[in-house]
Amino acid sequence: MSLSVEQDCPQCAGSLELEETDRLLRCSFCNVQSFLGNTGPLHFILPRRQPDPFTIYAPYLRFKGTIYSCLHNRIEHRFADISIRGVKLSFLPISLGLRPQAMKMRFATPGFPGSFLKKATHGDDILKRAAKNLHIRDEEILHQAFIGDALNIIYLPLSIRDEAIIDGILESPLCQIPDGSTPFADSGIESYAWKPFFLSALCPQCGWNLEGEPDSVVLFCSNCNTAWQAGGNRFSEVRVKVTPTTDKEALFIPFWKFQVKAKGIKLDTFADYIRMTNQALVIQPEWEEMELYFVSPAFKVRPNDFLRLGTQMTISQRYTLDSSESIPAKNLHPVTLAHSDAAKSLKTILANSAVSRASVFPLLPEIEFEIKEYFLQYLPFEKTSHELRQIKLGVTINQRVLGYGRSL
Ligand SMILES: [Zn+2]
Numbered sequence: 266m267s268l269s270v271e272q273d274c275p276q277c278a279g280s281l282e283l284e285e286t287d288r289l290l291r292c293s294f295c296n297v298q299s300f301l302g303n304t305g306p307l308h309f310i311l312p313r314r315q316p317d318p319f320t321i322y323a324p325y326l327r328f329k330g331t332i333y334s335c336l337h338n339r340i341e342h343r344f345a346d347i348s349i350r351g352v353k354l355s356f357l358p359i360s361l362g363l364r365p366q367a368m369k370m371r372f373a374t375p376g377f378p379g380s381f382l383k384k385a386t387h388g389d390d391i392l393k394r395a396a397k398n399l400h401i402r403d404e405e406i407l408h409q410a411f412i413g414d415a416l417n418i419i420y421l422p423l424s425i426r427d428e429a430i431i432d433g434i435l436e437s438p439l440c441q442i443p444d445g446s447t448p449f450a451d452s453g454i455e456s457y458a459w460k461p462f463f464l465s466a467l468c469p470q471c472g473w474n475l476e477g478e479p480d481s482v483v484l485f486c487s488n489c490n491t492a493w494q495a496g497g498n499r500f501s502e503v504r505v506k507v508t509p510t511t512d513k514e515a516l517f518i519p520f521w522k523f524q525v526k527a528k529g530i531k532l533d534t535f536a537d538y539i540r541m542t543n544q545a546l547v548i549q550p551e552w553e554e555m556e557l558y559f560v561s562p563a564f565k566v567r568p569n570d571f572l573r574l575g576t577q578m579t580i581s582q583r584y585t586l587d588s589s590e591s592i593p594a595k596n597l598h599p600v601t602l603a604h605s606d607a608a609k610s611l612k613t614i615l616a617n618s619a620v621s622r623a624s625v626f627p628l629l630p631e632i633e634f635e636i637k638e639y640f641l642q643y644l645p646f647e648k649t650s651h652e653l654r655q656i657k658l659g660v661t662i663n664q665r666v667l668g669y670g671r672s673l
């Protein structure tokens with residue numbers, strides 16, 4: 266489900282509506298663009314119809330995304346869209362159910378009257394819960410990756426009225442409070458400090474308007490040729506390399522390239538990768554010196570295509586492509602997957618690259634990757650009737666697949 270959020274324009278206070286995964290807000294009243302700069306989970310509240318200054322906000326963890334599980338002989342992937350209690354209070358509903366869909370959420374800020382209960386559940390717990398629902402029975406899971414659209418916190422408002430705890434959305438009692446008991450005594454109250462950082466979408470370097478789509482996580486400055494991503498209360502610059510083309514109609518598709526330090530295996534060079542994954546390629550002497558980069562799509566796409574593209578692009582780094590730092594002014598597919606999310610996929614891409622699973626899968630639990638360096642690479646794809654084709658690398662993407670990824 267896609268959740269919507271109501272937010273006042275940080276510039277003119279006009280009322281705006283955005284999707285949970287949107288980053289760039291364009292105000293229809295004052296035309297000013299703002300960018301959500303927060304890097305961790307976003308915090309939302311479900312607003313109640315009858316305001317209560319003594320509202321108690323109970324946190325729920327929400328996850329929407331794909332879970333990739335590497336088992337001994339295959340990789341499974343499932344889509345999950347769930348919420349779980351973030352505090353151990355048994356009278357609370359076990360999930361938010363349809364409540365967030367029935368209304369527009371708001372960003373939680375310290376200004377909301379009431380108290381916020383401290384989150385006692387760890388972010389990993391929701392992922393473990395999501396993994397449990399996969400129905401993988403009696404099979405050892407060698408590696409799991411959670412590539413999320415959203416891993417956020419949503420607060421459910423509660424009230425105490427007539428000796429009962431009231432669900433502030435349904436306005437119905439959750440439980441009676443037994444005489445002499447203090448239901449929230451064991452849950453800490455948080456001195457609540459999280460807030461959204463809305464940055465003016467202006468280039469930090471030259472002041473020009475930054476460009477992007479509502480769900481773009483990287484914005485571009487066409488004036489000084491730079492790219493920017495969320496960095497908390499300011500933008501942080503992204504290094505971009507572009508392969509130029511003379512084809513005026515070509516669409517530039519973004520990929521993240523990661524250089525990693527591998528622990529648990531020897532995987533420093535491209536030759537190491539080709540050997541380890543048993544590719545049917547004759548190892549060239551220069552590959553022994555070539556530093557390995559893992560490549561992942563920098564856009565949302567179906568899991569099968571995600572793994573296929575990540576694998577094909579990683580293998581095809583043996584071809585040398587021209588590289589420029591000049592970002593094309595048009596025909597750029599937006600970057601909708603942050604590098605921090607893409608980085609979680611690297612072990613799964615390694616597993617998916619393995620021709621002989623026996624040589625890689627048993628090692629997965631031991632392998633750890635530390636990101637040494639990353640950058641964004643834009644490659645031109647030629648448009649044919651149904652497909653986009655990277656001629657030099659022989660990699661194709663179905664046009665429909667790109668559109669699908671936008672509406673996940
Ligand atoms: Zn405005």
Ligand SMILES: [Zn+2]
Nearest residue numbers: 468471486489
């Ligand atoms: Zn600029």
